[in-house]
Every structure is written in C-alpha cells, then in structure tokens.
Amino acid sequence: MRRGIAIAAALLLLALPWLLHAVLPANQAGFWTGNILGRALVFGIIAMSLTFLATYGGFVSLAQMMIAGVAGYTLAIFVEGAVPRIVGGAGYALAIPLGVLAATLMGLLVGAIAVRTRDIYLLMITLSLSMGVFRFVETNITWFNGYEGIRNVVGPSLWGLDFRNPWVFYHVTLGTAVLLFAGVMYLVRSPFGLVLQGIRDNPRRVAALGYNVALHRIAAFGVAGFIAGCGGVLATIYNIGISPGTIGLGATVNVLIMAVIGGLGHPVGAFLGSFIFTVFDTFAATVYDRDRFNTLIGIVFLVIVLASPDGVLGVGTRLRRLLGRRAADK
Amino acid sequence: MSIITTRRAALLGTAGLAGATLAAPAIAQRAPIRLGGLTTLEGPFATGGQDAYRCVQMELERINSTIGGRRIEFIRESSNAQADVALARARKLIEQDNVDIILGPLSGAEGIALRDYSRTLTGKTIVNGSSGAADTTLRNPSPNFFRFSTDGTQWMAGLGNHVFRQMNIREVAVSAGDYAFPYAQVFGFNIEYCRAGGRVQHYWAPLGTTDFSAQIAQINRSSAGAVVVVHGGTDGLAFMTQYAQSGGNKPLIAGSIMADQTMLSARGPHRRVMVGMISGGPIADVIDDPTWREFVERYRRRWLNEGGFQSPSIHGVNYTTNLYGILHALREVDGDLGNNQEAFQRALAAARITAPTGAAVRLDHNRQAISDIFLNRIEERDGRAQVVAFARAEGVNQTLNTPEQQFLALGAPSRDNPGCVPAAS
Numbered sequence: 001m002r003r004g005i006a007i008a009a010a011l012l013l014l015a016l017p018w019l020l021h022a023v024l025p026a027n028q029a030g031f032w033t034g035n036i037l038g039r040a041l042v043f044g045i046i047a048m049s050l051t052f053l054a055t056y057g058g059f060v061s062l063a064q065m066m067i068a069g070v071a072g073y074t075l076a077i078f079v080e081g082a083v084p085r086i087v088g089g090a091g092y093a094l095a096i097p098l099g100v101l102a103a104t105l106m107g108l109l110v111g112a113i114a115v116r117t118r119d120i121y122l123l124m125i126t127l128s129l130s131m132g133v134f135r136f137v138e139t140n141i142t143w144f145n146g147y148e149g150i151r152n153v154v155g156p157s158l159w160g161l162d163f164r165n166p167w168v169f170y171h172v173t174l175g176t177a178v179l180l181f182a183g184v185m186y187l188v189r190s191p192f193g194l195v196l197q198g199i200r201d202n203p204r205r206v207a208a209l210g211y212n213v214a215l216h217r218i219a220a221f222g223v224a225g226f227i228a229g230c231g232g233v234l235a236t237i238y239n240i241g242i243s244p245g246t247i248g249l250g251a252t253v254n255v256l257i258m259a260v261i262g263g264l265g266h267p268v269g270a271f272l273g274s275f276i277f278t279v280f281d282t283f284a285a286t287v288y289d290r291d292r293f294n295t296l297i298g299i300v301f302l303v304i305v306l307a308s309p310d311g312v313l314g315v316g317t318r319l320r321r322l323l324g325r326r327a328a329d330k
Numbered sequence: 331m332s333i334i335t336t337r338r339a340a341l342l343g344t345a346g347l348a349g350a351t352l353a354a355p356a357i358a359q360r361a362p363i364r365l366g367g368l369t370t371l372e373g374p375f376a377t378g379g380q381d382a383y384r385c386v387q388m389e390l391e392r393i394n395s396t397i398g399g400r401r402i403e404f405i406r407e408s409s410n411a412q413a414d415v416a417l418a419r420a421r422k423l424i425e426q427d428n429v430d431i432i433l434g435p436l437s438g439a440e441g442i443a444l445r446d447y448s449r450t451l452t453g454k455t456i457v458n459g460s461s462g463a464a465d466t467t468l469r470n471p472s473p474n475f476f477r478f479s480t481d482g483t484q485w486m487a488g489l490g491n492h493v494f495r496q497m498n499i500r501e502v503a504v505s506a507g508d509y510a511f512p513y514a515q516v517f518g519f520n521i522e523y524c525r526a527g528g529r530v531q532h533y534w535a536p537l538g539t540t541d542f543s544a545q546i547a548q549i550n551r552s553s554a555g556a557v558v559v560v561h562g563g564t565d566g567l568a569f570m571t572q573y574a575q576s577g578g579n580k581p582l583i584a585g586s587i588m589a590d591q592t593m594l595s596a597r598g599p600h601r602r603v604m605v606g607m608i609s610g611g612p613i614a615d616v617i618d619d620p621t622w623r624e625f626v627e628r629y630r631r632r633w634l635n636e637g638g639f640q641s642p643s644i645h646g647v648n649y650t651t652n653l654y655g656i657l658h659a660l661r662e663v664d665g666d667l668g669n670n671q672e673a674f675q676r677a678l679a680a681a682r683i684t685a686p687t688g689a690a691v692r693l694d695h696n697r698q699a700i701s702d703i704f705l706n707r708i709e710e711r712d713g714r715a716q717v718v719a720f721a722r723a724e725g726v727n728q729t730l731n732t733p734e735q736q737f738l739a740l741g742a743p744s745r746d747n748p749g750c751v752p753a754a755s
Contacts (some may be wrong), residue, residue, distance in 0.1 A: 027484060031425035035418070037481070083470055139508055139536055141744045147509045147537075148415060148439045148463065150444050152470070164450055238448045243439050246414030282422055285407060293408075 013174055016281035019169050034166025040278040041173040042238055044271035045180060047258040049224040056188050057220045058200035060123055063110045065255045066130030067225050069247030071103035073137065075233055076150035076242050078125015083152040084145055094157035100229040111218040112209055116139040121317030129254055138244040149243025153236050163237060180227050184267050196220055261304045263311025274311045362401040363665060366423035368434025371581055372495055378645035379436055381471060382459060383700040386653055387631050398665025400493035405429055409440060409482035415494035418442035424454055430667050431656060432456045432482055436645060438510055453670035457656050460648035464480035464514050465742060467698035468728055476678050476697045478655035479648040480612050483702035485586040487703040487730055488723035490522025493583055499555035501529040505545060505569060506560040508534040515560045515585040517749035519584060521730055523748040533671040534745055542569045546576050560585035566594060570600030578603065589706055591639055594715040607708045612687065614706045614719035615641040619688030651685040658683050700727045
C-alpha cells in the first residue's frame, strides 16, 4: 500500500506542471513550475544530503552547500561556453559527471577531516570548512573569477529540448530527485545503512562488533557529497552560473533551515522544507512590508519549529496521534 | 503515513496560493505599465538601496506616475547583493508579477547575473540600477540590458592625468581592496597615469581588512608622492584612521566610494587627513550646475525629514539617471510597449538625456552610458566636510576614450592586470 501511494505521489508530481497550466495563466504556470517547484526540488536535493546524514548517521553538517558549490564550480570551470573561460572545452556530458565526482571527493574529504568530531564540534568544523572554501573562491581570480563568479552556464539541450524551458528543467530535476530519494531509501535498508544507524545510536557498540566506524562515517559523507553534488549541478544551471554568494554563510544556513523546518526524521522532510522556504522567500515581500519581509520569514519558521520541534513532518505525526487518541476515547 | 498526510497538505496549500494569484485582472489595452524595481534593502548596501527607492519614488511622484497616457505601476523587490538572490527576484518580477521593465540591480555581480538572464528574455527590458561592473556591458553584452549610468572604470576618468600633470606627482602608492570593484577603479586610474609616465606601486588587501598598519608603514617609507586609496565601507574608514594615526602626510587620492557622506559623517582622526583629498566619480555633494542644485533641493524637501541624507547618494542618483532613460523612451513611443518592445528598445538606445547632476548621457553600441565624470575635492563648507566638484570630464566612454579594440586587448581588470601600461613610444 505504501508503495502504491508513493507511485501515485510521483505521478501527481509528474503531472503537476499540466495541472498548474490548467489553473494559472501561461507565464505564471511557467513561473511556478520552474521557479517555485523546480527551485524547491533543487534545494530539496541539497537539503536531503544534510537530512540523510542527520537522520541516519546523526551528523549535522554545515558543509553541504559548499560541497554543492564545488560541483557547481567544477561544472562552470570545465564546461564550454562559460564566461570567463577558465578551462572550458568539455561538453555537459563530461562536465556534469566531473562536477558530481568533485563533490563526492569533497564530501569524502570533509568526512575524513571531521571524522573524530560529534555534535557542536562537527557543526563548527564543517562550518569553518565551508567558510574557508567560500573565502577562497571569493578571492581567487585565476580559477574561480573571484567575487563575480563564473556566468553563462546555460545547461545542455536534451534531445532538442532546451534546459532553459521550465518544464524540461522541472522534469529533469524531478527525475533526479526521485532517483536520489529512492537511492537513499534503498541504501538505509542495506547493511551499510544499518551500520550507519548503529553508529548513530551507539558508535562504541558498532566498533565492538568489528565494524570500522571511521570508514563508515567517511563513506556516508561521500554519499551525501554525491547527493549535494547533483543538487549543486542543477542549482548552477538554474542560476545560469555560480558566484561565491551561492555558497556563503546565508546560503549555508538556508539549507539548514530547510532541513529543520521540513523535519529531520525522514528524507522527504528536506523537500517539504525547501518548498515552504521557497514559497515564503519568493512571496513574503508581496504579502508583507517590503523593507521588513525577513521578519515574516523568521516568524513563520519560528512558529513551525515551536509548534513542532521535528518540523513539518512532525505535524502529521502529532495530528495522527491526536486523532488516534480521540478515536480510542470513543 | 505521516509523509502522505503532509504532502497532501502541501498540495492543498499550493492550490490555495494558485487560486489567489488567479484573481489578478486580465491585461487590458491601455493597462498600466508595470515597472519592477530591484535593489538591496538588506545586506551591506542596504542604505544605498533605500536611497535608490527614495529617489525613484520622488521622480515618479513628480510625474504623477503617468506617462504617454499610461499609469506606471512600480513593483519593488529586494535582494541582498548576491547574484543568485537578485536572479530569483528578477525571475519573480518578470514571470510572476509580469513586469514589462526592470530597473535594477545595485551591485556588480548582480548586474552580470541579470545581464545573462535578460538575454533569455524576449519582449522584456532590464535597465541597470546602480551596478558598476565594466563587463556587464563591455564583454558579451545582452541586447535587452541597458545602462544609463557609468561604470567603476569610467568614474576614475581624468584623475590620473590630474595627479600627473596638475599635482606634478611622478610616483604613487595604490592601496586597494582585493576584489572586482577596486580592480576596475585602479584600472581606470592607471590607464591614464601610467600612459602619462607615472609609476605605481600596488598594495592589495582583502575585503574586510581591519589592520593596515604594515601596509601604511611601507607606504610612508616609500618614495611615493601620493597615496591612492580604493577601499569600500569600513575598510576605507580603517585605512584612513590608521593613516592619520601613523602621521601620514602624503596627499590622498581616492576612489569613488571613499569620498562619501558615510565616511565624512563618521567621527575620528580620519577627517583631518581627508580634507583636501581628491577623487573622481559620477556625483559630488556640490556641483555648480542648476539641474543638480534643483534636484538636491527637491530631494531635501521630500526626504530630509523622512530619513534621507543631506545630499542624495551615488546609488540614488544612478537609479534616477536610469529611470530618466526609461521615462524618456516611454515618452518617445507614447507608452507603447507592443511588438516585443522593439520600438521602446530602439528609443532607449537612441535616448539623449540629462542626468540629475546636469551631465549629458547617451548610449554607445553596447547600450552603455557615455557621460560626464567629476573631479572632486573634499572641502570644509558650512561647518561640515563636503565633496565639491572642481572639474568635469565631458563625454567619457567606457574605454576612457581609447579605441575599443585596444582597450579590450588589455584584458579584464584584476590584481595581476591593473592596467598600468606605459605609452608606446
């Protein structure tokens, strides 16, 4: 039954652009498809890399946006047509895998550096790593073109379908998100995932059973790096390029906010969180005072976290428990 | 199960929001012109962004928000000076709010991002706000991006020659921020100064530097006859304060964002060394021009009691200049934006306007402003330090009046390419 519902949900998401088209004027349907749903999925993928680590490994990493940026910068450096041309010459078919590979390696590196830290220390070391990379790309001209970043990464054409078309972008992003989501769900039931959850609950006992805790941790960061890299590539194409602001402190914290308001209990929370974040980020200035719309965004997030410490995901559980109790009373 | 419940809830929410946007009225024939504003009301340039909207609002009120028989609806958005945020806001303005024209953005990287975005649009126009990166229009320009304000390199026009010829200084020390905007400004200074025969020693410091003591010690000991300072915001203040405290007594030359009321109104020892400082830029507090005096008068009447500055800021003036370009073109085509804005864009490209400073503005083939640049000196007037224009370079183009191919061959400004090439002899 669970699988049936998941398939129905995927079909609904697949058909969503056409449903939007039926109820909205053409340009607004395009806007919702590309810039609300598409953007939410892209950042959902990056947030899911954080949720994966936090939910199944117990590691809250603030390096995920930076790792996504590594993929984005690698893509921008190698792909033909980017401005300015750093290396160039590669097609998207080569540059995209290179980007994802670079992010995976960066994930492994972050995991290896942070392997002995937990909790707040892990948070600090991942934050300092991402700020270090941020400052580096901001000041390095030769490879990253400094403050202005690398522009004009327009994305490939797939069988004559232009990536800049919101429908194409949405469906490619949706496909990527579904594959990664299914991959995570598969992985956490595999022996690797079970060991990871064991590490989360009691690393000493896992070590006593003969597993190499450090290696499993580093591998988990590598997997999260791969996921973040996929998100980073899509984000770079979505933004037609990349600049240091994309991986700055604000962006890093935004990814954490998405994961937290969505809920750290299940990977789907990342997508819920990024959807809520995107909607408010886009429309807060329209519904509230333009000089102070950040206040509204802050209040909404505060309310979500206050009402349900485990994010939007927790609201469902709470409601069900409430309804269940009422039914039991009868 | 919890997942399914919440996803349903999220979808319901989407449907609700979608329903709300449906209520927007259909576009009629003489419907209002929708002008989207994009500036930074958060982040490091928030005060400049607020002033930009002050000036735009004032000028729209002046024409009663009507042009060519059509009302202008001004829709304001805000970014935080980051390229991807500016891009998301611009997309919202174009695709969701359905604006015809965007006026903005404020800072360099945002400008380049929006230039790229404008290339993907048809029948929409982006007119710059106050962003001043040269490459926005110099390299890979977009047919839908127009800039009636001058860029960071142009702002230094005349300064190099003034230092070499009038001040008779043969060697300078340049202390500048290690990022794009100072690169562009240093480039603009060096082009003239080195061609005239001057020698330059560069000292770079990353954005956010607070301790310049080592650099200042080197500069004070060097044989340089003057110091050229191109730092922004608090970095500039830190440099000036430490320079004054170290007893620095070389004449000071400065970039456009150093000679600014935010610096002059701050208290501290820097004020002593800053009086007499020479700088270049698109505006000054005091310009001997009736258009400017009238504009400043109007600005002070409207805003002095509502949080405005003593004199409009550089961002406010740049946004106003670009707004003048839009209004001029709209008047020319009688508010007609039909046919994918073809006539409107032609009128924009051919526009000849007068900026609030009294400077004449026209566009080159890259849709970039050719306009006047002022040479300024800081003087004590009416009991406070003010930036006073004492000379004016007319009709400065983006390549500082060197042939374009020759200028492009110099490459983009950077720390390794500061534009110091001696004249070919």
